[in-house]
Amino acid sequence: MTTVNPVVLNLKAVWGRAYVRVVGANREPSWIFFDGILPLLGIAAYVFIYKGFFQGRTSPEALRDLNALVGFVVLGGVLIAFWMNVLWSMASQLYWEKEMGNLQLYMIAPMSRMALLAGMAVGGIFMTSVRAFVTLIAGVYVFGVVFTLANPWMLIAVFFATLVSLYGLGMMFSSLYLLWGREAWNMSALLEEPIFLVSGFYFPIKTLTDPRFGFGGRAVAFGGSIIPAGLGLDAIRQLLFPNFQYGLLTVEQELLLLVVFCFVFLILARLSLAYLEKLAKREGRLTSRHQ
Amino acid sequence: MNASAGRHWRSFRWAAWLGWQIESNWTEPWLFAIYSVIKPVAGAFILVLMYAVLAVIGQFQDAARFDFVYIGNAFFIFVANTLFGTFQVIQADREWYQTLRYVYISPVSYYTYIVGRAATKVLIATFAVLITLGFGVAVLGVRIDLTLDEVPLFAVAFLLGMFTLVGIGVCLAALSFLTARHVHGLAEGIPGIFYLFCGVLFPLSILPGWGQALGRALPLTYWFEIVRRTVMPLDRWSAVPTGLETMDYTVALLLLFVSAVIFFLLSIGLFRLMEYLARKAGKLDMTTNY
Numbered sequence: 001m002t003t004v005n006p007v008v009l010n011l012k013a014v015w016g017r018a019y020v021r022v023v024g025a026n027r028e029p030s031w032i033f034f035d036g037i038l039p040l041l042g043i044a045a046y047v048f049i050y051k052g053f054f055q056g057r058t059s060p061e062a063l064r065d066l067n068a069l070v071g072f073v074v075l076g077g078v079l080i081a082f083w084m085n086v087l088w089s090m091a092s093q094l095y096w097e098k099e100m101g102n103l104q105l106y107m108i109a110p111m112s113r114m115a116l117l118a119g120m121a122v123g124g125i126f127m128t129s130v131r132a133f134v135t136l137i138a139g140v141y142v143f144g145v146v147f148t149l150a151n152p153w154m155l156i157a158v159f160f161a162t163l164v165s166l167y168g169l170g171m172m173f174s175s176l177y178l179l180w181g182r183e184a185w186n187m188s189a190l191l192e193e194p195i196f197l198v199s200g201f202y203f204p205i206k207t208l209t210d211p212r213f214g215f216g217g218r219a220v221a222f223g224g225s226i227i228p229a230g231l232g233l234d235a236i237r238q239l240l241f242p243n244f245q246y247g248l249l250t251v252e253q254e255l256l257l258l259v260v261f262c263f264v265f266l267i268l269a270r271l272s273l274a275y276l277e278k279l280a281k282r283e284g285r286l287t288s289r290h291q
Numbered sequence: 292m293n294a295s296a297g298r299h300w301r302s303f304r305w306a307a308w309l310g311w312q313i314e315s316n317w318t319e320p321w322l323f324a325i326y327s328v329i330k331p332v333a334g335a336f337i338l339v340l341m342y343a344v345l346a347v348i349g350q351f352q353d354a355a356r357f358d359f360v361y362i363g364n365a366f367f368i369f370v371a372n373t374l375f376g377t378f379q380v381i382q383a384d385r386e387w388y389q390t391l392r393y394v395y396i397s398p399v400s401y402y403t404y405i406v407g408r409a410a411t412k413v414l415i416a417t418f419a420v421l422i423t424l425g426f427g428v429a430v431l432g433v434r435i436d437l438t439l440d441e442v443p444l445f446a447v448a449f450l451l452g453m454f455t456l457v458g459i460g461v462c463l464a465a466l467s468f469l470t471a472r473h474v475h476g477l478a479e480g481i482p483g484i485f486y487l488f489c490g491v492l493f494p495l496s497i498l499p500g501w502g503q504a505l506g507r508a509l510p511l512t513y514w515f516e517i518v519r520r521t522v523m524p525l526d527r528w529s530a531v532p533t534g535l536e537t538m539d540y541t542v543a544l545l546l547l548f549v550s551a552v553i554f555f556l557l558s559i560g561l562f563r564l565m566e567y568l569a570r571k572a573g574k575l576d577m578t579t580n581y
Binding site for chain 1: 333342344345353481486494498
């Protein structure tokens, strides 16, 4: 009897699932235009809102603030790319696999379901990085944003902690979505603008804590931080715009919370996947389609 | 009603009904109502927070410009929903529900079927725009001043804008006969063109010269201009110069009318061409999920 090292098997499963996304994407290179270039236009519109408000103001303080706010929008655009990927290509993916009839094949394959999800995440990160990179380049060369990088290691740590926790959240959602029918699509749609708002993708999240928004604003700012994109974005902005310090917490506090989220979401993803797989099998919903 | 008109009316009516079922019957009506309100209000609140940050960091406040941005954003809901509602139909039927082949061989006009499906999105968008404007007036102090004698102008401009949007949407839907599932990229990107170049959130004068020229070539620029002129009070509208304020209403309406006709004809031509190419390439019911 042939025995397979489970670590090697699961690593192969991760690579196998990621490979489909990378190769599948390259078979249809039009995605670079549709998913990489076109979304820049929406981000540019938000950049020009700030430029519009600052029209005619040329004092050094105004220019510094404008550079920071435009940079905030660009960085928000980078994180939006990952958030959209988490929603539509992670959270919704098992639901789509069920609709297409692939899910039962995954379930009978001798691998960890976490390896499958991890492969989806790796492939998704690869695809989304292209869009994120295009956004960043456009920020520097088209919108003229000047970043000031004083602590690159901290920036790398924050960025990867944000990605791992975000995709951990996506893995958790993907098993929750298994139990839903068309609610899954609508749930993902619902988690767009409201999350853009509570995570401060286009403005510093600390604005919500201004006294004019009262307790509700503070509650939204801190409550919304359960979505790691907001905290990660806030920390990255503080690191890249040290002359415009307007953070919700310190970078160290935000990194600590992000690391905690990484563990919490990955553990919850594992638990919810096992529980909901069992529940879906018991209720016979694992292969039911078009509900 | 002759047989052909009857077929189109039947296609439209049942497609609109199907679109409504798809949009709304996934949950309880009250939850659907909340869902329909949260998204536009959250979108509007992003602009509120962007404006608020300027006041918080001590830069300035500009109520007229805020009204300009807010009203533009509210009416942009029509653009985003109508375009998405139209061009997502083929990919939704083909990739998600995998029902395109059945609808396609049924005795309906598939072109009219797409328009019918989009009609549901327009209806939902109307609800969202009203909620957004109501929220702006009641909570944020946005001023709206649509007098009775401006209503006909507003109504005509609105309808021409909708026809233009549906025409553009069907053109994009036709292209999706041949593309992989890029509906989310398109959903963000295509409305982004209008968001950026039609003076929705800022006056065209902010854009570089080539961007202003492109904006002036897009019919929706004139749609937003007429909507703002009729909906905003004169003092606030005139406080934000757009570069189009000297344009006569008649000229703007004529441009919208010509655009609606051109996009209608273009949508029919492109739809037939892409449908033919998709059939020839065997792509009519392909799935590209990865």
